[in-house]
Amino acid sequence: MWNTNNMGNKLKHIGVLTSGGDAPGMNAAIRAVVRACTHYNIKVSGISEGYQGLIDNELRGMDARSVAHIINRGGTILKSARCQNFRTKEGRQKAHENLKKNNIDALVVIGGDGSFTGASIFSSEFNIPVIGVPGTIDNDIYGTDFTIGYDTALNCVVEAMDRIRDTATSHNRLFFIECMGRDSGFIALNAGIAGGATEILIPEDNKSIDDLVDKLKSSRASNKTSNIVLVAEGDQLGDTFKLAEKTEKLLPEYSIRVSVLGHIQRGGNPSCADRVLASRLGVSAVEQLLAGHSGIMVGVQNSSVTTVSLHDAISRKPGIDTDLVHVADIVSL
Structure with missing residues (x-):
C-alpha cells in the first residue's frame, strides 16, 4: 500500500x-x-x-x-x-x-x-x-x-500449432503458419519453441530461403513425420504464401499448406x-x-x-x- x-x-x-x-x-x-x-x-x-x-x-x-x-x-x-x-x-x-x-x-x-x-x-x-x-x-x-x-496471444498460437500438427502428422505435410509480429519476433520465437516448430522465421534473424531449405532437408533425412515453419508476418523473406510456393518448387517432395492465424490472436479471454x-x-x-x-x-x-x-x-x-x-x-x- x-x-x-x-x-x-x-x-x-x-x-x-x-x-x-x-x-x-x-x-x-x-x-x-x-x-x-x-x-x-x-x-x-x-x-x-x-x-x-x-x-x-x-x-x-x-x-x-x-x-x-x-x-x-x-x-x-x-x-x-x-x-x-x-x-x-x-x-x-x-x-x-x-x-x-x-x-x-x-x-x-x-x-x-x-x-x-x-x-x-x-x-x-x-x-x-x-x-x-x-x-x-x-x-x-x-x-x-x-x-x-502477449501471454494470451502466445497461448493462442501454441494451441493452433498443436491442432495443425495433428493434420501435418496425419498427412505428412509441411505447414507454414503465419503469426503476428510485423516488426518483432517475440511471439514467433517463443511460440515456435513451445510448439515444436522445425524452423522459426522472425524479422530480427536474417535467415535465407537456402537456410530454410537446408533445415527442411535435414529434417526429412532424420525421418521427421511432420514439419511446421512458424513465420512472423514481418519476416524479411516476405509474403508467407509466396515463400511456401518457392519452397515447394525447391522441395517438390513436400505437400505444403499455409495457415494465417491473423486476428484470432488478438481475441479470447x-x-x-x-x-x-x-x-x-x-x-x-x-x-x-x-x-x-x-x-x-x-x-x-x-x-x-x-x-x-x-x-x-x-x-x-x-x-x-x-x-x-x-x-x-x-x-x-
Missing part, C-alpha cells in the same frame, strides 16, 4: 482510454484503474474509442460496479480506434478543451508505442499528466518484460498471467499519478513493477533474446 501522505492533493479526476490494436487484458487494466481510483476517492471517466473519443467528447463516468465481470473478457469495453485527427495540433487542441470541460486532471493511456507517442506529445503541449500502460500482443515495448495481451499483469499495472498507473509523476510508462521487470520514460518506451526497442534463438536451433532437430 502506498503512503497517501506523499500523494498530491490536487488530483481529483482521471480519464482512462485504450488506443491502438486491442489486446486481451485491456479490460482487466481498465478495471484496475477504475477500482484504484475508487479506492483513493478519485473520480474516473472512461473515454470511448481512444483519442477519437477524447476529440468527440465521448466520456462516461465509471465506478467499481461499472467494471464488474469484465476481467475475464477480451477486447476493450471502452473500444479502441486509430485517430488521424489526434496527429494534428487542431485535433489535440479540441481534445484538451474537452478535458478542461470535464475537469479531468490526468490521463491513463493503455496501448502500444503509437498510443504512447500521442500521449507524450499531448502531455508536453498542454502540461497534462499522463501515464502509459503497455497493452499490445507483440511485446515490443521497451521497459517491460511483458506487455498486456485473457490468460491468468495477463489478468494479473493488467491489474498490477492499472493500479500502479493511478498511484504514479497520485505521487505526482507524469510522462512515464509502468511496466514489470524481474517480477517487480517499474517505470520508464515514455520517450524511452517509444524510441528504444527491446532486443530479441539471442539465447532463445540458440535454444530454438538446437531443439528443432
